[in-house]
Structures are given as C-alpha cells and as structure tokens.
Amino acid sequence: MKPNKPIRWAAVTGLIMVMTTGCSLLDTKEQSLQIDPPQGGVEAKATSGHAGVSELANPMQLTVYAKDELGYVAPVTFRIEKAVDTAKKALEYMVDGGPAEGRMPAGFTSLLPKGTQVKGINIIADQKLAIVDFSAAFNDYNVQDERKILEAVAWTLTGYPTVEKVQIRVEGADIKEMPVGGTPLDEPLTRAMGINLEKPESVEYGQATPVTLYFLNRNQEDFQYYVPVTRLIKRTDQVPEAVIQQLIAGPDESKGLAAVLHAGSELLNVTSSEDVITVNFSDNMLGEDLRAPAEALKSVVLSITENMGSDKRVQILVNGDAKVNATDNQSYAKPVARPSMVNPGKL
Numbered sequence: 001m002k003p004n005k006p007i008r009w010a011a012v013t014g015l016i017m018v019m020t021t022g023c024s025l026l027d028t029k030e031q032s033l034q035i036d037p038p039q040g041g042v043e044a045k046a047t048s049g050h051a052g053v054s055e056l057a058n059p060m061q062l063t064v065y066a067k068d069e070l071g072y073v074a075p076v077t078f079r080i081e082k083a084v085d086t087a088k089k090a091l092e093y094m095v096d097g098g099p100a101e102g103r104m105p106a107g108f109t110s111l112l113p114k115g116t117q118v119k120g121i122n123i124i125a126d127q128k129l130a131i132v133d134f135s136a137a138f139n140d141y142n143v144q145d146e147r148k149i150l151e152a153v154a155w156t157l158t159g160y161p162t163v164e165k166v167q168i169r170v171e172g173a174d175i176k177e178m179p180v181g182g183t184p185l186d187e188p189l190t191r192a193m194g195i196n197l198e199k200p201e202s203v204e205y206g207q208a209t210p211v212t213l214y215f216l217n218r219n220q221e222d223f224q225y226y227v228p229v230t231r232l233i234k235r236t237d238q239v240p241e242a243v244i245q246q247l248i249a250g251p252d253e254s255k256g257l258a259a260v261l262h263a264g265s266e267l268l269n270v271t272s273s274e275d276v277i278t279v280n281f282s283d284n285m286l287g288e289d290l291r292a293p294a295e296a297l298k299s300v301v302l303s304i305t306e307n308m309g310s311d312k313r314v315q316i317l318v319n320g321d322a323k324v325n326a327t328d329n330q331s332y333a334k335p336v337a338r339p340s341m342v343n344p345g346k347l
Contacts, residue, residue, distance in 0.1 A: 056079060056080070056081055057081065058081060058082040059079045059080065059081065059082065060079070060080060060081070060082040060083070060086070061077055061078070061079060061340065061341050062077065062078045062079075062080050062086065062089060062090055062093060063075050063076070063077045063078075063090070063156070063159055063341070063342065064076055064078070064090050064091075064093045064094045064100070064152070064156050065094070065111070065151065065152035065153075065155050065156050065195075066094065066100075066104060066108045066109060066110055066111060066152065067108065067109050067110075067111055067145070067148055067152075068105075068107055068108050068217060068219070068225075068227070069106075069107030069108070069219065070217065070255070070256045070257075071148075072196050072217070072227045072229075072257075073111070073148050073151045073152050073155070073195055073196055073228075074108075074217075074225060074226070074227045074228070074343060075155075075226075075228075075342045075343050076100075076104060076105065076108060076225075076343050076344075077341045077342055077343055077344050078093065078100065078103060078344075079344075080093075080099075085121070086160075087121055087130070087157060087160055087163070088118050088120075088121050090156050090157070090159075091112070091118045091121075091132065091153070091156065091157075092118055093110075094110050094111055094112045094152060094153075094156065095110055095112040095113075095114070095115075095116045096109070096110040096111075096112060096113060096114040096116075097110075097114045097115070098110060098112075105219055105221070105223045105225065105343075106219045106220055106221040106223065107219040107220065108219075111141075111145060111148055111149050111152045112134075112138065112141075112149065112152075112153075113137050113138060113139075113140045113141045114137070114140075115135070115137035115140075116134055116135055116137045116138045117134070117135035117137065118132065118133075118134060118135075119133040119134065119135055119171075119172070120132075120133045121133070123162060123163065125162070127165065128162060128163055128164040128165060129163075129164075129165045129166070129167060129188055130157050130163045130165070130166050130167070131166075131167045131169060132153065132157070132166060132167070132168055132169065133169040133170070133171070133172055134168065134169070134170050134171075135170070135171065136170060136171050138170050139170060139179040139180070141180060142180075143180045143181040146178050146180055146181040146183055147181075147183065149178075150178070150183065150189055150193070151193065151194075151195045151196075153166060153168065153189065154166050154189035154190065154191065154193060155191060155195055155228075158190065158191045161310075164190060164191075165188035165189065165190050166188055166189040166190070167185075167188050167189075168185060168189070192210075194210055194212065194230030195212065195228050195229070195230050196227065196228060196229045196230060197230050197232075198229055198230065198231045198232070198252060198255075199231075199232045200231070200232070200233075202234075203232045203233060203234055205232070207234060207235050208232040208233065208234065208235060209232070209233055209234070209235050209236050209239065209242065210230050210231070210232055210233075211230070211231055211233055211239065211242055211243050211246055211303075211307055212228050212229065212230045212231075212303065212306045212307055213228070213229050213230075213231060213243065213246050213247055213251075213299075213303050214226045214227065214228055214229075214260070214298075214299045214302040214303050214306070215227050215229060215250070215251040215257040215258060215259065215260060215299070216257065216258040216259075216260055216295060216299070217256065217257050217258065218258070224295070225343040226298075226299065226302060226342055226343060227257055228302075228306065229251065229257070231246060233246060238270075239307055239308065240270045240272065240277055240279070240304055240307070240308060241267065241270045243303050243304055243307055244261075244267045244270065244279060244300065244303075244304075245267060247259075247260055247261045247296075247299060247300065247303060248261045248263065248265050248266075248267065250263070260293075260295055260296045260299035260300075261285065261293075261296050261299070261300075262285070264284045264285075265281060265282075265284055265285040265296075266281060266282040266284045266285070267279070267280070267281060267282075268280040268281060268282055268319070268320075272308075275311060275312060275313060276312070276313050276314070276315050276335045277304055277308060277312055277313075277314050277315070278314075278315040278316075278317060279300060279304065279314060279315070279316050279317065280317040280318075280319075280320060281316070281317065281318050281319075282318070282319060283318050283319050285318065286318060287327070289327075290325075291325050291326060291327050292316075292318070292324055292325070292326050292327070292332070293326070293327055294326040294327045294328035294330065297316055297324075297326050297330075297332060298339065300314065300316065301314045301316075301336050301338060301339065302338065302339065302342070305337075305338040310338050312338075313335035313336060313337050314335060314336050315332075315334070315335040315336075316332045316336070322334070
C-alpha cells in the first residue's frame with residue numbers, strides 16, 4: 001500500500017470537495033500500462049494467527065479495502081498466486097461473492113456490488129491516472145455504502161506506485177456522479193479525499209489540516225487489525241508532530257476503535273531529514289519490561305509514512321536512545337520503512 005505524498009493545506013480542499021461536492025474526470029488520451037505492485041519495506045503483522053500458504057507456487061501480496069463490522073473501510077492483505085494485472089485482480093477481490101469470498105476476516109464484507117465485472121483498467125502514464133471500467137452491476141449498491149465504495153476503490157488503486165488518481169466508468173461511459181446517492185465525480189479520486197472521515201465539532205473546514213491515523217480494532221475471532229482514520233484538526237504546518245499528538249489523543253471513544261498509544265505517552269520532539277523522520281518519545285511509553293508496545297510502534301510508522309510519503313523511513317527514539325525494542329521482539333534501533341503488508345487476512 002502506497003501512502004499519499006505529504007498532506008498539505010491544498011489537500012483539505014480536495015477532501016472537503018469529496019465530502020460536499022465530489023471529484024472531476026480528466027478528458028485525456030488513454031494508454032494501457034501494466035501497474036506495478038505496491039511497494040513497501042518491513043512487513044507489519046497484525047495479530048491474526050493465520051499461517052502462510054505453502055501450496056502457492058509463486059505467491060504475491062494483494063491488498064484491498066473492505067468494510068468491517070463497525071462500518072470502517074480498512075485494508076486486508078491476501079497472499080495469492082502471482083498475477084500479471086494485479087490491480088484488476090485487486091478490484092475483483094473487492095466484489096461481493098468474488099474470489100475473496102470466505103477469505104475475509106470475520107465481520108468484513110466486500111464493497112463492490114455482487115456481479116460487478118472489471119471490464120478494464122487503463123493508465124495515463126504521465127498523469128498517474130487509472131481509468132477503471134466497471135460493468136452495470138456496479139450501480140446496484142446501498143446508498144450508505146456510496147462513499148465507502150469510493151474510498152475503497154481509490155485507496156486500493158493508489159496503493160500502486162504508478163497510480164495517484166482514479167477515474168470511474170460504467171460500461172465504457174464516464175459517469176459524472178455516483179448512480180445512487182449522486183456523489184459528484186467531476187474530478188479524479190485521490191487519497192486526499194481521506195478515509196473514514198472524522199471532523200471534531202471544534203474544527204472548521206476552512207481552518208483544518210487532514211491527518212490520517214492508524215488505530216486498532218479486533219473482531220470476534222480475535223483478529224487484530226489497523227484502521228486508517230482521516231481526522232480534520234486545526235490548521236498546522238507541523239504535520240509529523242500533529243500525527244503523533246493525535247495518536248496519543250486516541251480515537252473517538254464512541255466509534256469503537258482502540259488507542260495505540262496510551263494517554264501517558266509523551267512526545268519530546270520530531271526531526272526530519274531528507275528521507276528519515278525521527279520521533280523521540282519519553283520513557284513513559286515503555287512497559288515495565290522496558291519494551292515499547294509493538295502495535296504502537298507499527299501504528300507510528302504507518303501513520304507517519306501515510307502522511308509524509310512512502311519513501312520516508314521512521315526512526316523511533318526513547319529519551320534520545322535508538323536502542324528501542326518492541327514487545328514482539330522487533331528492534332527499532334535503525335530507521336524502519338513502511339510495512340509492505342497490513343492486516344493479513346485468511347491466507
């Protein structure tokens with residue numbers, strides 16, 4: 001999964017437009033281009049208990065976005081036999097009754113309507129624009145899922161390094177709005193639209209900065225997974241610091257998600273170089289065994305790279321010391337890259 005480039009103030013405009021008026025399509029010449037698989041670094045493994053698939057001759061990772069039992073749109077990563085057109089395969093795994101049937105974690109449901117066919121994907125290379133053509137069955141969905149469908153399609157496809165924008169067609173024809181709820185589609189979908197949007201009452205749209213944070217949830221089968229939430233906060237240019245402070249503040253308690261950093265955690269400072277963002281905590285975040293919670297550190301890496309760019313690495317310090325060990329025994333003594341796999345489903 002590829003995170004968005006650094007979220008700046010301009011991104012708020014696009015996010016608000018999707019919340020209130022939607023997105024526009026570019027009328028440009030198309031060309032076919034194979035989509036490269038998502039890029040990433042060290043794998044993050046949410047506790048799932050699922051084993052690998054030894055019978056796959058040439059396995060690959062495939063990340064799609066689906067709806068969990070609380071209604072959140074969240075990534076699920078499968079291991080499948082290697083495919084040529086991975087983006088098309090990913091969309092097929094998002095269809096209700098499709099190849100992901102029976103493989104989703106308990107409580108997760110596919111968001112594309114049953115019977116939807118992916119008739120084609122074209123890429124305008126110089127614009128990093130993916131044009132997706134769905135069959136007419138795409139129009140048959142519940143209105144409450146309309147934005148979730150847009151988020152899932154946009155975030156799945158922009159997980160590939162060759163795609164930053166997504167345009168939707170149905171039966172070969174551009175659509176200017178979603179067919180059920182009428183969400184405008186007059187601009188391409190991008191990650192700047194956010195996901196699982198959250199706006200505190202104290203924040204005004206025109207004075208806001210969006211930050212995407214990774215919190216935790218757990219289903220009835222004890223599958224623990226990360227949920228991205230785009231929260232509007234008071235306008236700031238100090239995005240990395242804001243991300244950590246919002247992780248410490250935690251999720252909206254009424255929405256069912258779990259915090260990743262306990263309230264006593266303290267951020268000392270954040271510094272940035274060309275490719276490394278260093279986050280320095282006080283030792284309040286350590287447990288009695290002097291190790292840091294694995295879920296917290298993974299969430300920090302996911303959240304920082306989501307907001308600041310997939311090419312960034314994250315160095316975590318405690319009181320300026322880089323010798324940080326996590327409760328899963330992973331060492332954070334060196335800068336860590338964004339995980340290549342998030343929320344492994346049934347393999």
